[in-house]
Amino acid sequence: RKEVEQDPGPFNVPEGATVAFNCTYSNSASQSFFWYRQDCRKEPKLLMSVYSSGNEDGRFTAQLNRASQYISLLIRDSKLSDSATYLCVVNRMDSSYKLIFGSGTRLLVRP
Amino acid sequence: NAGVTQTPKFQVLKTGQSMTLQCAQDMNHNSMYWYRQDPGMGLRLIYYSASEGTTDKGEVPNGYNVSRLNKREFSLRLESAAPSQTSVYFCASSEGGAHPPREPQHFGDGTRLSIL
Numbered sequence: 001r002k003e004v005e006q007d008p009g010p011f012n013v014p015e016g017a018t019v020a021f022n023c024t025y026s027n028s029a030s031q032s033f034f035w036y037r038q039d040c041r042k043e044p045k046l047l048m049s050v051y052s053s054g055n056e057d058g059r060f061t062a063q064l065n066r067a068s069q070y071i072s073l074l075i076r077d078s079k080l081s082d083s084a085t086y087l088c089v090v091n092r093m094d095s096s097y098k099l100i101f102g103s104g105t106r107l108l109v110r111p
Numbered sequence: 112n113a114g115v116t117q118t119p120k121f122q123v124l125k126t127g128q129s130m131t132l133q134c135a136q137d138m139n140h141n142s143m144y145w146y147r148q149d150p151g152m153g154l155r156l157i158y159y160s161a162s163e164g165t166t167d168k169g170e171v172p173n174g175y176n177v178s179r180l181n182k183r184e185f186s187l188r189l190e191s192a193a194p195s196q197t198s199v200y201f202c203a204s205s206e207g208g209a210h211p212p213r214e215p216q217h218f219g220d221g222t223r224l225s226i227l
Contacts, residue, residue: 004153034215043201043218044154087153098169099216101146101153 010106023088024070032091117219132187134202142207143185147198192226
C-alpha cells in the first residue's frame with residue numbers, strides 16, 4: 001500500500017463547478033499535511049497547508065479527518081486556471097524532514 | 112526574488128557519463144532536498160540535507176551523491192549515468208528545524224535529464 005494515495009483522475013468539470021479531491025495516508029502518526037499544485041512540466045507550488053480544524057483560502061477549503069486518515073481539498077466556482085495536478089503531501093514520522101508526495105489528481109476545467 | 116535556482120534546465124547524457132546538477136537558494140533556509148519525478152509517480156526523495164554540513168539518504172539514493180557546499184548550495188551528482196535515471200529532478204528547500212516539519216518546501220523549476 002502506498003503511503004499517500006490519490007485518485008489520479010482526471011476530473012473534468014465545467015467552469016463554475018465545485019469539485020473535491022480526497023487523499024488517504026497510511027501513517028496514523030503523521031502530523032503535517034499540505035496540498036501542492038503542479039502545472040504541466042512545472043515545479044510543485046504550495047497551495048495550502050491543512051490544519052486540524054480545517055482551513056479556507058478563498059475558493060479553496062482543506063479538511064483533515066484523522067480518524068479515517070484522509071485529507072480533502074474542495075474547490076468552489078472552478079476557473080479555467082485551476083486546471084492542474086493537485087498533490088497531497090504528508091510528513092513521514094521516521095524523520096523530521098521528509099515529506100511524502102502523492103502521485104497527484106489531475107483537474108481539467110472546461111469552458 | 113529568485114527563491115530556488117537549478118541549473119541546468121535541460122541535459123542529455125550518454126550512458127556512463129557523469130554530471131552534477133546545481134541548486135542554490137537565497138531564502139536562508141536550513142534544509143534542502145533533491146527529488147526525482149517520473150510519469151505516474153509522486154516525487155521521490157533522493158537525498159536531503161537537514162542543515163549545513165549534514166546529508167542523508169532518501170528513498171532512492173542509489174546511483175547518486177550529494178554535496179552540501181554551504182548553506183545556500185546543494186548539488187546532486189550522477190557518477191555513471193544510466194537510462195533509468197532519465198527523469199525530472201527538483202531541488203527544494205525549507206526553513207527546517209521543526210519536528211515534525213510544519214513548514215512547506217519551496218521548489219526550483221526542475222532539471223529535465225535524458226540519458227541515452
